[in-house]
Amino acid sequence: MTQHLIEGSSKIFEQRGPQVLMRFKDAIHGAQRASSIQGTGELRQEFTYHFYRYLESKGIRTHLDESNGCALTGDGIWVRKLNPVKIEILVRNVARGHWVDAHKVPVFAGGTVFDTPIVEF
Incomplete structure (x- = not known):
């Protein structure tokens, strides 16, 4: 079952x-x-x-x-x-999502490749 x-x-x-x-x-x-x-x-x-x-x-x-x-x-x-301990980790190598869409003036242009990946928790 x-x-x-x-x-x-x-x-x-x-x-x-x-x-x-x-x-x-x-x-x-x-x-x-x-x-x-x-x-x-x-x-x-x-x-x-x-x-x-x-x-x-x-x-x-x-x-x-x-x-x-x-x-x-x-x-x-x-x-x-x-x-479980609920945790979400995102590793971004390219600007997508809220880095581009969630701001009146985008933080980065969409598709920008980061020199160092950004890790979000």
């Missing part, structure tokens, strides 16, 4: 029996616009899985659940149920 736990802008967490499946959406968003590009969820899933494995190889624990073999499945990533 599947129980919907939580849904964000890019992921869905579902309880499936004793395990939790983290599924990734094909959703893209920004500047009050939302859309979907087929395959982006799968790319996020692959990146997330390998990033978590990398963190674990460096001694940083993650919530990957590989108790039944590989945590990566065709449907998502098996994870342990935790109480």
Whole structure:
């Protein structure tokens, strides 16, 4: 039986029996616009899985659940149920979104490539 736990802008967490499946959406968003590009969820899933494995190889624990073999499945990533700390981090290499649209006078011209990426929390 599947129980919907939580849904964000890019992921869905579902309880499936004793395990939790983290599924990734094909959703893209920004500047009050939302859309979907087929395959982006799968790319996020692959990146997330390998990033978590990398963190674990460096001694940083993650919530990957590989108790039944590989945590990566065709449907998502098996994870342990935790109480999440909600945080969003954006790394911008190119001026888009509120850097261009949200000001009477744009901070940067749209498409400006930053010499140093801007990290937003």
